[in-house]
Amino acid sequence: MLFGCDFSSAPTARKPIVVATGDLADPHRVVLTGLQRFATLDAWGEWLRATPDWVGGFDFPFGLPRELVEHLRWPTTWHALITHYASLSRAEIRDTFAAFCAARPVGGKFAHRATDLPAGSSPSMKWVNPPVAYMLHAGVPRLLAAGARIPGLHDDGRRGHHAHRVALEAYPGLLARELIGRRSYKSDDLARQTPERLVARSDLLAALEAGTTRLGLRLGVTASQRAELLADARGDDIDAVLCLVQAAWGFQRAESPGPGHGLPAGFDPLEGWIVTA
Numbered sequence: 001m002l003f004g005c006d007f008s009s010a011p012t013a014r015k016p017i018v019v020a021t022g023d024l025a026d027p028h029r030v031v032l033t034g035l036q037r038f039a040t041l042d043a044w045g046e047w048l049r050a051t052p053d054w055v056g057g058f059d060f061p062f063g064l065p066r067e068l069v070e071h072l073r074w075p076t077t078w079h080a081l082i083t084h085y086a087s088l089s090r091a092e093i094r095d096t097f098a099a100f101c102a103a104r105p106v107g108g109k110f111a112h113r114a115t116d117l118p119a120g121s122s123p124s125m126k127w128v129n130p131p132v133a134y135m136l137h138a139g140v141p142r143l144l145a146a147g148a149r150i151p152g153l154h155d156d157g158r159r160g161h162h163a164h165r166v167a168l169e170a171y172p173g174l175l176a177r178e179l180i181g182r183r184s185y186k187s188d189d190l191a192r193q194t195p196e197r198l199v200a201r202s203d204l205l206a207a208l209e210a211g212t213t214r215l216g217l218r219l220g221v222t223a224s225q226r227a228e229l230l231a232d233a234r235g236d237d238i239d240a241v242l243c244l245v246q247a248a249w250g251f252q253r254a255e256s257p258g259p260g261h262g263l264p265a266g267f268d269p270l271e272g273w274i275v276t277a
Contacts, residue, residue, distance in 0.1 A: 001021055001023075001051060001053060001054040001055075002021070002022045002023065002024065002030065002054070002055055002056075002244060002247050002248050002251055003019050003020060003021045003022065003054060003055075003056045003057070003240075003243075003244055003247065004019070004020045004022075004056070004057045004058075004059075004170060004172075004239075004240045004241060004242065004243025004244030004245070004246065004247055005017065005018070005019050005020075005056055005057065005058045005059060005170075005240060005243055006018040006019075006020075006059050006172070006236045006237070006239040006240040006243065007058060007059050007060045007135055007138075007139055008135075009041075009060075009131060009134040009135045009137065009138040009139070010134075010138075011038060011039055011040060011041060011044070012039055013039040015188070015234070015236070016037040016038050016039045016236075017037065017038040017039075017041075017044045018035060018036070018037055018236045018237055018239070018240040019035070019036045019037075019038070019044075019047075019056075019240060020032060020034075020035055020237070020240035020241045020243070020244040021033045021034045021035075021036065021244070022244045022248065024248055024251070024252070025220060027252065028211065028216060028217060028218060029211075029217065029218045029219075029220050030217050030218075030219060030220065030244065030245055030248040031219075031220035031221075032219065032220065032221045032222075032225055032241060032244070035225075035228070035237055035240065041138055041142065044142070045142035045145060045146065048142065048143070048145075048146035048148070048165070049145065049146045049147070051165075052164060053164050053165070054164075054165050054166070055165075055166045055168065055247055055250065055251045055254075055261075056148075056165075056166070056167055056168065056243075056247055057168050057169075057170030057243035057244060057246045057247030057250065057275060058139060058143070058167055058168070058169060058170055058243065059170055059171060059172055059239060059240075059243050060132060060135035060136055060138075060139045060140075060169070061113075061121075061124035061132050061135065061136045061169060061272065062136070062140055062150060062153060062167075062169045062272035063078065063081075063113065063124065063136075063153065063268075063270055063271040063272035064081065064085070064113075064124055064125060064136070064270075064271070065111035065112055065113045065123065065124065065125060065271060066113075066268055066270050066271055067111040067112075068097075068100060068111040068125055069081060069270060071100065071111075072096065072100070076270060077270070078153045078154065078269060078270050078272075079154060081270065082140055082141065082144070085136070085137060086137065086140075086141045088137070090127075090134055090137065093127065093133055093134070093137060094127045094133075097125050097127055097133060098127075100125075110123040110125055110126065111123060111125060113268070113271040113272070114267065114268055114271060114273075115267070115271065115272065115273045115274045115277050118277045119171050119173075119174050119274040119277035120171075120173060120174060120177060121171050121173065121174070121274060124136055143167045146165060147164070147165055148165040148166065148167040149165065149166050149167070150166075150167050150168075150272075151166065151168070151259040151260050151261050151263055152258075152259030152263055152267060152269055152272070152273065153269060153272055155259070166250075166251075166254075166261070168246070168247055168250045168261055168263075168275040169272055169273065169274050169275060170242075170243040170246040170247060170274065170275055170276075171243075171246075171274045171277070172238075172239040172240075172242035172243055172246075174246075174274065174276060174277060175213065175215070175242045175245060175246060175276065176204055176242060178213055178214065179203075179204055179207040179208065179212065179213060180200055180203050180204045180207065183200040183203075184196075184197055184200060185197055185200035185201045185204055185235055185238070186201070186232075186233065186234055186235020186236075186238070186239070187233065187234070187235075188234055193233035193234075197233065198230065198233070201229070201230050201235065201238060202230055204238065205219075205221075205226060205229055205230065205238065208241070208242075208245065209221065213245075215245060215246070215249045215276060216249075217245055217248055217249060219241065219245060229241065246275050246276050247275070249262060249275070249276055250262050250263075250275045250276070261275060262275060262276065263275060
């Protein structure tokens with residue numbers, strides 16, 4: 001199974017974790033097979049564990065900036081770092097990161113991973129708008145509990161199609177910007193769920209279906225799926241689909257050199273890398 005996951009560190013029935021599942025119909029077309037929603041972290045984690053074979057693209061960071069980790073004198077190997085990080089409370093994470101930022105000059109408050117610039121992503125230490133530090137804290141331990149292989153970070157020798165569960169860090173904003181620039185296509189705020197954002201979602205979905213991306217993949221959807229994706233003004237459904245397309249691209253390159261899955265050779269094994277960046 002291929003899937004993309006739009007993640008929340010505090011899911012609810014009103015704003016759940018969304019998983020878009022799909023199949024490769026041919027080397028140039030990924031077909032959306034369904035949308036699943038999880039109102040709790042535990043339900044999502046159990047689904048990951050119960051699903052036997054998958055390659056997933058997850059919209060949350062898998063690592064922290066090396067600069068931050070070394071400054072805090074936290075473990076500098078990935079698994080030891082994640083174990084330490086998972087042992088902290090969210091309040092401890094917030095206070096630690098806030099103190100780090102407070103000691104730095106305006107315009108350089110946050111430390112960044114090497115992947116942030118090419119991906120255009122938020123620093124993984126941000127605890128608000130978006131709270132990706134909490135997403136890492138909630139998501140990565142559950143990937144490990146599901147027995148996932150994380151290429152370049154958590155590798156046990158399995159490669160490519162022989163790995164049963166493969167987790168790739170995805171970022172829907174990277175692909176969305178390629179297709180519609182910086183136009184806003186979603187909002188959690190009801191007052192900002194405007195006709196202009198609906199038009200942007202429509203243009204984004206049309207571009208995905210046409211395959212007008214450097215990834216060389218077209219999206220296949222039914223008429224009812226298309227209507228469902230456009231109707232979701234929060235954009236969670238279409239973000240999950242964007243992650244699905246990125247996961248499919250990575251799956252096609254499972255046997256590529258280096259860590260595989262199209263990830264660049266030599267990326268920092270503490271920080272991680274966003275697939276397709």
